[in-house]
Amino acid sequence: MLTARGWWFLFFVSEVALIGVLAVAKYAPTVPILALTLLLWFVGEWIWFAVRTGAAQTRITVERRILQGDRELPTLWAGVDCTVRISIRLNGGLSLPFVSLADKLPVGQHIRSGHRRMITRLSPTEPVVIEYKIHPNAPGVIRFEGIELRTADLCGFFYRRTFFRLPTEYLILPPLTDDDGTQRATKRFNTLPPPGVHRIRRAGSGTELLHLRDYLPGDPPKTIAWKASARKDKLITKELESDVPVRCVLFLDASNSTRLGAVGHTPLSKLAGIGAGVLQAAASDRDLVGLTVFDETEAKVQKPARTRRHTMELLRILAETAGRQAESTDGDPLTLQRHAYSLAQDLYPDLLDKRSNARPWGLFWIPLFDSNFKWILVIPIIWQLINWKAEGFNAMVEMTREIVRPRSLDDLPAFLLTFLTLMLAPTIMTLLYWFVFGIRGFLPPRSRELSKRKQLAALFAARDGDTPAGIERCLHDDAFFADKASRFLVEHHHQPPPKLFEKNGDYRFRCPGKVPILGAALVRTIGFARDNELYIILADLVELADDIEPLLKSIRVARGKHHQVLVLLPWPDDLPPPPDPRDTEPVKKKKKRTTLGAVIQTSLVEGYHRKYETLRGRLVRSGASVVRVNQGDPVRLILARLDRIRGAGIRR
């Protein structure tokens, strides 16, 4: 609470007061009077500051409003500026003369205009309004944590920081494409059917003629082609094509591998954005769109439909999915602890305070019995046993007499002391060892890290409604603590630093479990399909190039049923695209100094390219089309493919 300025002032004035009262008062009473007056003033200021800040804790009300297009909305749209307006009001009679109020920005967001921090005075008559604009550019979820209040007295002696937690989450829906946006591509066919239908060359109840055939008894008279019948001189029946709606099903990969990265810049966000574009464009053409979100454990299915409500529901699901973050439960506990502690210091300063979060001294003591050196405690017993059995007592007395040589009763204390020292030497040494062993726990960095872990453990227990056993378990069980810390970070939209590779060099985020789930979901969708449909798989499969057999089987089934399958693969931003095999000219490479890092990077990039080519080859051989996400405009490409399906039946 005291600032450096306050400490210095207190120290010097106390010194002057002490010297003044004890020594100088007799000669110059003004000195103690001055010092004591200043000391009283300082104490009075301290109490007054504590009263004002304490009273403000429960009397501040904060109201947050998020506006988009001058309207307050429960959900926001990506790609559109939104205004954050926060009104802070202090109720009651006391005011705070010098405060710094700051809204904590959601992770991954940047301010377009305005300010999120305001330094002002806070009084009951003058509410403070903070207003700024952000531009959410990716679908997902943004979380506003609350308001930070820093207050100081006017002289700068005292300072206090508190955080008003007002966690609010807003869904950022994918960008709303307008009619002139990325809807339909170029016009590819002259005879496009009405929106929402495409023709299939099977007998049905459409409007276009499929073919003519001889009349069969039972054919309805209205199907008789009278002109043709007149020409052939026998009854001819006309059969019409089927008019069926276009159905497009999106398969969105929400596994851990797509959730890696900064908030709003994950592959999943990109895939969700593409999915949203396709979804809206297809919906505006009245095509039916379905969505299947899958990960390593399950697949959630939304059946194809074309209503506005269905479209909004799918957009919501896409936004929620895009907001998911990678879960890394087996991360390094120390690294997780450091990240979680700094976050907790920001958001939960009151719960880390030692008034509510105790750190007893016994916590830091290292018990000898927990170590592998506990056998040392056996030494005194064995020593006494040896003494007893080998008449060591007499030997000790003799030895003591040799050392001290007592001549009178005055030498008795020295004699006894020497004797006891010799007799109990191993015990004393053991006790000394036990003490040194235990006291090490109070030394940093162990004590510092243990203290932080205890604080976090209590915080987690209070938030999750755990029993006190949860605190103790966090202190002993690294995996349990890492899980809690990881969930804490993810909940606050802070990506814990992931451990990407195993010790043997394997990539940890391959997520092979998602392939059979995707395959099963695809087969299930095919089971409900009617005619030529389009399945768009938005998935990160490059690392699984050799393990996609279940998916290939499903794709073959789809192709066997005349459906089309398009696989969209996210491509890392920092990775160059694979070389185009059509390029025959050799690329001139700049000469660079070869370093170990460059060699490893080149090797990794080449490995990734190799896997991509393998995957692409296998998928193409199964009949699927493969597109990289950073290759042209994937939304336009998909829409063009939809148009092709729409027109496929009428290409003669």
Added chain:
Amino acid sequence: MSTDDEPTPEKKPPKPNPYRELIANPASRTYLMVAGGGLAVTMLTMFLIGSPVAAVLILIIGVCGLFLRLPAMPVLFVLLVSWMVFAPLGLPFGLEIFSLIPYSHFRFLDFILVGSSMIYLIGQYRLLSIAHVGMPFDAGKLFVKSGAKPTLRPAEAPRDWELWMLFGRVAFFVLAGQLFWLAITYFRVDFEKAPPVVYRVPVEINRQPDELFVADYLSRFLLAFACFLAIALVTRFVFWYWHLLQLQRDQARLILVDTQWVEDRRELNRQEKWRGHQKGKILGAARAKFGCGGWFFAIGLPVILLLLFLAALCCSGGIQ
């Protein structure tokens, strides 16, 4: 009202002239005048006390503090004034033989000196909050980026009541200081009485230690210390109770869980150790061959064998 963060302006603004800022800013201008006034009266009082050297030194300190904004100056001011009051010529010559304490109560010059000093200090510190550092950084010094701007008090003219409160506060504490001094000089500690405080008018000659149990200076110190201790204890108790009254749900829950943990810590610790032990057993060969057990084999076993050998030797009469 001011803001101090993003967005960063594209054009770098010209570097402001700190002296012009000091005058242009209505807040700093006001406190500059307040502190300057306090300083001038202090100088005058020091002249009256008979210490022109002190007046000059105070002027230097005041200029350094107010215009160069050196944060150490207020503390130096207190030390300098105290020393110069004790030794007006700079060195402690001609100290009085008799005690001046009986004549030290409610003196006009003391009122003026203490009041003006307080006004200077308040003005100087408030000026530092406006022009130097208003609030400290949250992070430690090591973690603050170089060039990071500290939080300053906004450049708004202080309200009228703020100045009235300032002068009112000074008057109150000057009077309180005099009363406090009166109390610790007119009351004396006497451990032979209960309560161990007696009323005794101060005299010019200090009493001998054998006359009373506690000497004058020690009595003053004990009384002052006891007063501050009492203030601290009462304040602590009041704030503790107030904190309990204001507890929020999260804090209350945390305190309950944490208190229970503190009470049951030893038992919970034992359970967790057993859990870890069982977990290790279930995992089987979780420990490396020469991991934790390696120490035992390397050191423990040889020592135990040695001790057993010695014991056996003793039992068999080898050592007599």
